[in-house]
Amino acid sequence: MQKLIVGNLKMNMESVSQRDTYCKELKEEFADLKTEHVIALCPPTVYLEHFTRIFSKMPVNIGAQDCFWELYGSYTGNTSPKTIKSLGAEMVIVGHSERRKYNHETNEDIAQKVAILLRTELMPIICVGYMESDDEMDSVRKQVEIIVQNFTTDDMENLVFAYEPVWAIGSGKTPTTDEIHTMIMFIRSIVSATHGKEVAENVAILYGGSVVAENVTEVCTNAYADGVLVGRASLSPHKFAQIARMLK
Numbered sequence: 001m002q003k004l005i006v007g008n009l010k011m012n013m014e015s016v017s018q019r020d021t022y023c024k025e026l027k028e029e030f031a032d033l034k035t036e037h038v039i040a041l042c043p044p045t046v047y048l049e050h051f052t053r054i055f056s057k058m059p060v061n062i063g064a065q066d067c068f069w070e071l072y073g074s075y076t077g078n079t080s081p082k083t084i085k086s087l088g089a090e091m092v093i094v095g096h097s098e099r100r101k102y103n104h105e106t107n108e109d110i111a112q113k114v115a116i117l118l119r120t121e122l123m124p125i126i127c128v129g130y131m132e133s134d135d136e137m138d139s140v141r142k143q144v145e146i147i148v149q150n151f152t153t154d155d156m157e158n159l160v161f162a163y164e165p166v167w168a169i170g171s172g173k174t175p176t177t178d179e180i181h182t183m184i185m186f187i188r189s190i191v192s193a194t195h196g197k198e199v200a201e202n203v204a205i206l207y208g209g210s211v212v213a214e215n216v217t218e219v220c221t222n223a224y225a226d227g228v229l230v231g232r233a234s235l236s237p238h239k240f241a242q243i244a245r246m247l248k
């Protein structure tokens with residue numbers, strides 16, 4: 001079954017020469033890669049145009065790491081989804097725990113971003129997770145409910161959830177296969193309550209948090225994730241390609 005493998009490059013490749021080295025290595029890694037899965041990379045916004053151009057002839061989709069909830073106007077420093085779309089990107093990560101933490105984004109902010117992304121025909125990848133101090137189920141329930149209750153059944157086909165326990169991000173620690181599977185089923189049950197069983201079974205749910213080549217098959221096969229959101233390992237073109245190679 002086709003999976004979605006998304007690399008989140010975060011605020012890295014700080015210089016143009018680092019960016020160029022990364023792109024060159026990634027092109028080499030992906031040159032002979034045969035995969036039925038969908039590969040996507042989310043570089044820093046300022047590099048979007050470069051990435052869409054460099055990878056235009058390769059099976060690598062490009063996405064952004066965030067956007068604003070309006071299309072234009074006096075919003076200094078923000079990026080319009082329309083700009084992201086016109087640069088050739090196809091998806092946008094929203095609600096990453098780092099944005100919730102450092103930019104104080106709320107569930108309401110994230111719902112507004114999802115609305116504008118759907119209008120702009122960009123696929124939102126909506127991160128949901130929990131902080132170590134939170135009640136996990138309650139925190140994930142609130143983050144998912146605001147989306148399922150504010151969007152239509154048709155919208156559910158055009159968005160993706162990414163379950164990311166905050167403690168697993170960048171830590172080298174992952175939940176057990178059963179724990180990941182339980183949370184994926186929990187998210188499906190929330191979708192089902194509003195949109196029915198069929199929609200819930202089909203909504204795409206990724207897992208993110210210390211995914212590497214060694215655990216990607218377990219996550220996608222035994223925990224039934226529809227793909228993975230990869231942070232640290234995507235910074236190495238070789239490790240990122242290995243993740244794609246591992247998934248049969």
Ligand code: PEP
Nearest residue numbers: 169170208209210231232
């Ligand atoms: C992330 O930040 O979304 C993430 C999954 O990071 P990492 O793979 O490094 O845990």
